[in-house]
Amino acid sequence: MAREQDILKRPAPKRPPRLTSRRIGIHTSSAGGVQNAAERAYRLGCNTFQIFSSSPRQWAPYELGEPHCAEMNRLRASYDLKPLVIHTNYLVNLASSNELFLQKSMQAFRGEVERALSLCAEYLVLHPGSFRGSDREQGLLRTAAAIAASTEGLDLDRGGLTILIENTAGAEFSLGGSFEQVAEVLERLRGVVPVAACIDTCHTHVAGYDIVSEEGLYATLQHLDATIGLNHVKVWHCNDAKAARGSKLDRHQHIGKGTIGKETFRILLNDLRLAHAAFIAETPIDLPGDDRRNIDALKKLVG
Ligand SMILES: [Zn+2]
Ligand SMILES: [Zn+2]
Secondary structure, three states: OOOOHHHHHOOOOOOOOOOOEEEEEEEOOOOHHHHHHHHHHHHOOOOOEEEEOOOOOOOHHHOOOHHHHHHHHHHHHHHHHOOEEOOOOOOOOOOOHHHHHHHHHHHHHHHHHHHHHHHHOOEEEOOOEEOOOOOOHHHHHHHHHHHHHHOOOOOOOHHHHEEEEOOOOOOOOOOOOOOOHHHHHHHHHHHOOOOOEEEEEOOOOOOOOOOOHHHHHHHHHHHHHHOOOOHHHEEEEOEEEEOOOOOOOOOOOOOOOOOOOHHHHHHHHHHHOOOOOOOEEOOOOOOOOOOHHHHHHHOOOOO
């Protein structure tokens, strides 16, 4: 990854960035404190954004004090940045058949929910996990049960927080490679804790769904509506793919530069049935400015 000059070290933009009728953003660095992510997202021209509230591949959470949260809320209000999406740490596996690891994951996930609540985030995205050592059905059951158990006593409704189950590339033991699997977890948690879905375009494509041909994309949307329900998809992760359809290889690519292509994103961004959702890129930064270029590429496709 190329070293990029931090946008916060450059002078602030003179004019507010051009926005569209859709909520469009990108996964943003929290370096220097979570509140800095809001300022970065605004300067990149976003009106929504996603962050980690812990190091993505370590157990230690970020230091999150009262002043950080207050500043985050102040910046979000003044820049109209919403929703705030938090992505759960990648180590968390709520489907683990190893009791010790499951306990550790549940403890970490509870911390994720507590931090999301204290940051007033609207959404917390979670991968449904890996069923290695067990079977898929048991895995889905365990994930749903672990979400319920680890959020016990926390008032997500009052905090306005919804947990989003993300579909995955479906490699080997990973859960969530089909819309049905995501729908099953949602079904089991309905009435227990606020849940909905996050659909990742790269994962959908490499899991085998056709979202490239126009006909295929509409059929896939219809299938998504019949299983999860389009109104339950609160966040779209907008990532082009490096790998082929059906390859199960999760490698994100710049918008319009991969095996999906920009027309898919044009259709998704302009479909009125999806207008309630936030569209968030998790694209690579290979060259300085790639984050802004990907946001601009998405914004250009609206309308
Ligand atoms: Zn994603
Ligand atoms: Zn991915």
